[in-house]
Amino acid sequence: MNLNLKKIKAVPALVAMAAISSGFSAAAVNDSSVPRPEYPRPQFERSEWVNLNGDWSYTFDFGKSGKERDFQKSTGFKDIIKVPFCPESSLSGVGHTDFINAMWYHRKIDVPSGWSGKRVMLNFGGVDYRAEIFVNGKSLFTHYGGGASFAMDISKAVKYGADNDLVVYVEDDVKSWQQPLGKQSRRLNAYECFYTRVTGIWQTVWLEALEHGSLKSCRITPDLDGSQFVFEPEFYDINGCSKLNIKIKDGSKTVCDKTITASNSSYVIAPVRNPKTWSPESPFLYDIEFTVSGKDGKVIDNVKSYAGMRKSELRGNAFYLNNKPYYQRLVLDQGYYPDGQWTAPDDSQLRRDIELAKDAGFNGARLHQKVFEPRYFYWADKLGYLTWGESASWGMNWTDKVAARNMLSEWQECIDRDYNVTSLIAWSPLNETWIKDVDGQRDRLTNDLYFLTKNLDRTRPVVSSSGGHHAGFTDVYAEHTYVQDPVALYKQLSLDENGKPYVHHPLESAEYKGECYMIDEFGGIQWNKKMDAPEVASEDAFWGYGSAPRTIEEYYRRLEDQVNVVLSLDHIAGFCFTQIVDVELEKNGIYTYDRAGKFDMDRIRRIFSKPREQAKAEVAEMLSKN
Numbered sequence: 114m115n116l117n118l119k120k121i122k123a124v125p126a127l128v129a130m131a132a133i134s135s136g137f138s139a140a141a142v143n144d145s146s147v148p149r150p151e152y153p154r155p156q157f158e159r160s161e162w163v164n165l166n167g168d169w170s171y172t173f174d175f176g177k178s179g180k181e182r183d184f185q186k187s188t189g190f191k192d193i194i195k196v197p198f199c200p201e202s203s204l205s206g207v208g209h210t211d212f213i214n215a216m217w218y219h220r221k222i223d224v225p226s227g228w229s230g231k232r233v234m235l236n237f238g239g240v241d242y243r244a245e246i247f248v249n250g251k252s253l254f255t256h257y258g259g260g261a262s263f264a265m266d267i268s269k270a271v272k273y274g275a276d277n278d279l280v281v282y283v284e285d286d287v288k289s290w291q292q293p294l295g296k297q298s299r300r301l302n303a304y305e306c307f308y309t310r311v312t313g314i315w316q317t318v319w320l321e322a323l324e325h326g327s328l329k330s331c332r333i334t335p336d337l338d339g340s341q342f343v344f345e346p347e348f349y350d351i352n353g354c355s356k357l358n359i360k361i362k363d364g365s366k367t368v369c370d371k372t373i374t375a376s377n378s379s380y381v382i383a384p385v386r387n388p389k390t391w392s393p394e395s396p397f398l399y400d401i402e403f404t405v406s407g408k409d410g411k412v413i414d415n416v417k418s419y420a421g422m423r424k425s426e427l428r429g430n431a432f433y434l435n436n437k438p439y440y441q442r443l444v445l446d447q448g449y450y451p452d453g454q455w456t457a458p459d460d461s462q463l464r465r466d467i468e469l470a471k472d473a474g475f476n477g478a479r480l481h482q483k484v485f486e487p488r489y490f491y492w493a494d495k496l497g498y499l500t501w502g503e504s505a506s507w508g509m510n511w512t513d514k515v516a517a518r519n520m521l522s523e524w525q526e527c528i529d530r531d532y533n534v535t536s537l538i539a540w541s542p543l544n545e546t547w548i549k550d551v552d553g554q555r556d557r558l559t560n561d562l563y564f565l566t567k568n569l570d571r572t573r574p575v576v577s578s579s580g581g582h583h584a585g586f587t588d589v590y591a592e593h594t595y596v597q598d599p600v601a602l603y604k605q606l607s608l609d610e611n612g613k614p615y616v617h618h619p620l621e622s623a624e625y626k627g628e629c630y631m632i633d634e635f636g637g638i639q640w641n642k643k644m645d646a647p648e649v650a651s652e653d654a655f656w657g658y659g660s661a662p663r664t665i666e667e668y669y670r671r672l673e674d675q676v677n678v679v680l681s682l683d684h685i686a687g688f689c690f691t692q693i694v695d696v697e698l699e700k701n702g703i704y705t706y707d708r709a710g711k712f713d714m715d716r717i718r719r720i721f722s723k724p725r726e727q728a729k730a731e732v733a734e735m736l737s738k739n
Contacts, residue, residue, distance in 0.1 A: 148204070149197055151460045153238050153317040154262075155491040156533050157330070158417045165220065165279075165318040169196050171207075174215040177284070185280055186250040187219045194218070196318060197238065199311045202454045211301065212288075213312040218281040226274030228322040232349060233271060236264040238316025238486060240283060241455075242292050247280040258523030259285075259293065260484030260505055262316070262530055283313040287508065291516040293523065294508025295482035296447060296696075303697045305656045308447075311455045316486050325350045326375065327414035328357070328403055333533045334572060337424040337435060340388050342369075344381035346403070351377060354408035359383060362400040375405060390435045391421025391535050393476045396497030398535065421494060421535030427574050427588055427629045432686050434499075434538070441499060441687030442721055444470050444703070445634065446478040448485050449696045451706050455483060464492040465708065470693050471498065472714055473703050474721030477536070479579070479633055479689040482507055482544055484527050493536035501576070501633075502531055503541040511543075512551040517558045521565060528569045539574045539589065540566045545581035550621075559584035579633050583622035590625050592617055593634035595691075597659035599674035600739045603732065606632065606682055614684055632679055633689040640668050641700040642711045657701035658691070665712070673720045674735060680728035690721070 147167045152158050170190040172179075179185070198205035200213060224233060237244065241259030245252060248270040256263045271277045287294055287310060298307040332345035346357055355375035361368050361383055369383045389397040398419045405414040424435050431438050446466065450457055457463050463486075470478060477499025480489075484504060493500050504524050509516040524542055531537055542562040550556055563577045563586040577584060580593035592615055596602045606615050614630050616622055639657030662668040679688045695702040705711055 148195060149317050149456075149459065151488065153236075153319060154487050156418050156420075156487065159321055159415070160417075161321065163320040165222065165320060166196050168193050169218045169220040170194075171200070171216060171218050173200075173209070173213060174217055174282075175213075177215045179215065179217055179282065184217045185247045185252065185282065186278075187217065187280055188278055189219050189221075190217060196220075196314050197316050198456050199241070199313055199315045199454050201309050201311060202456065203452045204456070204458055210309055212310070214286055215282070215284045216313055218283070218314065220279050221276045222271075222279050222320065223276055224271045224273050224320075225322075229273040231268070231322040231324055232266050232327065233268045234264050234321045234323060235267045235279075236262070236317075236319050236321065237314070238262050238318070239455075239484075240281070240314050240316075241285055241311050243284040244313075245282040247278075247282070249278055250280075257292075257519060258526060259311070259315075261523050261526035262487075263526070281314065285310075285312045290508070290510040291513055292508065292519055293505040295505030296449075296507065299508075306696075306699050308449055308697045308699075309454055315455045323349065324413045326352060326355050326405060326407070328405055328416055330529075331403060331416075331418070333401070333418070333420045335420060335422045335424065335535075337388065337390065337422055340385055342383045342385065342399075342420060342422075344383060346375070346379060346381070347377050348375050348405070351375060355413060356406050357381075358402075358404045358406065360402045360404075361385060362402070363389070364400075368399070385422070388422040391423040391494075391497070392434060392439075393471075393497040393499060396495065397421065398494060418533070419494070419535075420533060423535050423538075425538035425573055430627060430629045430684065430686060432574070432629060440725070441477060441631070441689075442475050443477045443479050443499065443501070443633065443687065443689040444473070444475040445481050445689055445692035446470070446694075447481045447692065447696055448483045448489070449694075449706075457486075457489075460488055462708075463489045464496070466693070467492050467496050467498045469704055469708060471496065472718065473693070474718040475690070475693075477501075477538075478693070479503065479541070481692075487530070490531060490534040490536060494534065498536055499538050500534070500536045501539045501541050502527065502534075502537050503544065503579070506543045507545075511546055511548050511558050512554040514554070517554070517561070520558065521561060524562060525565060525569065528566060532570055537573070539576055540570065541576040541579050541591075542566060543578040543581070545593065546578050547581055550582070555582065556584040560586050563587060574629070576631075576633070580617065582618055583616075585623045587628060589631055589686075590614075590616075590628040591631045591633040594632060595635065595637050595658040597638070597671065597675075599671070599678050599735065602635075602675060603678045603681075603736065606678065606685070608682075608684055629686050630684055631687050631689070632685055633687075634691050635679060635688065636672070636675060637691040637701045638662065638668060638671055638675075639701050640665070640711060641695075642705065655700040656698045669712075669716060669720075672717075673731075676720050676723065677728040677732050677735070680723060680725045681732040 171194045172190040195206045200207040245255045254265040297310040329347045334343040357375045358372045401418040403416040479501045566575045574588040576589040577587035579591045637658030639661035641655045694704045695706040
């Protein structure tokens with residue numbers, strides 16, 4: 114069946130699913146039946162695309178014998194799964210929470226005859242962990258890494274104007290110690306701060322047809338001091354005749370319009386007079402349009418984007434945003450959902466998560482042990498919310514050389530994907546590297562990640578390891594503490610007699626050398642709200658740090674005293690509180706797992722947004738009584 118691509122516009126692309134087929138029959142799919150219908154890559158958005166989310170067939174392959182049984186040539190398996198939700202989730206329609214070491218997916222795609230001669234790109238937002246892609250029985254691509262997005266050209270493998278069989282083979286060995294897991298449990302069930310696993314496709318899958326010479330990517334670097342943006346375009350093909358036009362708009366007003374010859378060696382310097390800056394208090398974004406044209410003037414490619422004029426840097430031991438000191442009041446966000454695991458049930462939930470955090474008095478989040486999807490960053494950019502990008506590094510043996518290779522390659526892809534994100538103001542590749550070093554391999558990997566990150570992005574600070582054992586190189590020295598008593602916390606975090614800050618493992622860590630110092634995990638106070646008795650916490654079947662407060666008033670007092678202590682110490686450049694929502698058995702969130710309120714939010718907001726001078730006075734009063 115032929116498709117008129119001019120009619121397939123963003124969300125209306127779902128209507129085209131009737132022609133593309135929702136998996137195993139020619140039945141049409143109405144809009145409401147396709148999950149996550151929004152365009153998945155908002156900083157590089159094309160209007161003509163086809164969403165492949167929805168019903169696929171699948172089968173588990175616990176013996177990893179599928180290739181011997183020619184599963185790669187499948188025309189459909191017997192069971193149904195709803196993509197992009199992982200099979201462990203309820204939204205997938207499967208809900209299999211035992212270990213899944215391998216599985217297969219299948220769906221039919223009808224590639225329009227009008228796409229013949231174009232580059233047909235198959236895109237995956239995320240597949241955990243190893244994914245091999247087959248089209249009509251032919252292996253086209255293998256990708257390693259559960260957090261990184263990837264794409265491939267399937268033009269030479271498809272039949273145009275006819276059904277094609279798309280098969281995805283997934284392997285996910287969570288017990289190998291060689292792949293990043295984040296907080297996925299190695300036990301059968303969730304326990305403490307380890308949660309239900311995520312296997313296979315967990316972000317949107319989609320198709321695009323591109324003319325030859327289209328734009329492959331474009332790095333956007335804001336240069337506030339130079340009042341300009343710097344663009345680094347990359348093209349699929351170069352013929353020496355095509356042109357790239359870049360328009361920057363402030364609403365309906367064009368503030369810069371530049372055209373260059375399309376080349377992979379070109380930079381575009383785009384001046385913007387009197388630029389408007391982006392910040393959590395004023396999240397202004399410029400609209401950007403990329404247009405590639407041939408020598409006859411015919412449009413080859415058109416891509417919509419955006420960017421904010423934002424500068425993130427360290428001066429001495431202080432963090433600066435847009436050339437002004439800025440105190441980071443972050444919250445830990447693990448990006449889990451009760452019905453979708455790593456995948457939000459819909460786009461509005463991503464926005465809602467950020468709004469809840471801002472309502473609680475936070476100006477940003479440390480995105481913890483998971484590479485968040487581009488739609489989350491979109492809402493952080495739009496709403497004004499600082500983010501730290503972090504890998505899912507837990508689950509690896511940092512002294513294992515295969516694990517190191519897996520980590521380095523995936524992390525590079527993640528930085529490349531999210532380089533343009535305005536709200537992202539720091540990179541944090543590792544979390545709590547507790548595993549004992551062997552032959553210097555742990556520290557070698559930590560330092561390799563630092564220099565890899567700096568080489569790929571010199572515009573953002575790097576937190577080599579958040580907590581744990583610190584190696585020799587980092588821009589931010591970040592420590593964790595879950596001391597619950599505020600007086601003991603004050604003594605722990607105060608500078609010692611030599612003017613040095615608290616280091617959790619001084620014998621296993623590089624010496625603090627005056628870097629920016631942050632407490633990027635603290636709090637973790639247990640509170641399991643009981644609807645029938647909200648004044649009393651029960652410690653039955655839940656987990657958090659320290660003992661639970663006996664009353665909700667005791668919770669507020671402990672929380673405020675801890676926050677006051679951190680705010681009062683001048684050498685601490687910012688904090689990250691654990692955490693924004695409860696996750697499975699871990700009940701230390703400001704909100705419940707289903708995002709319901711647990712506390713008086715006006716009171717919570719006053720605590721986390723408190724002026725530092727007020728906190729100092731209250732700490733002095735607290736200490737005078739002890």
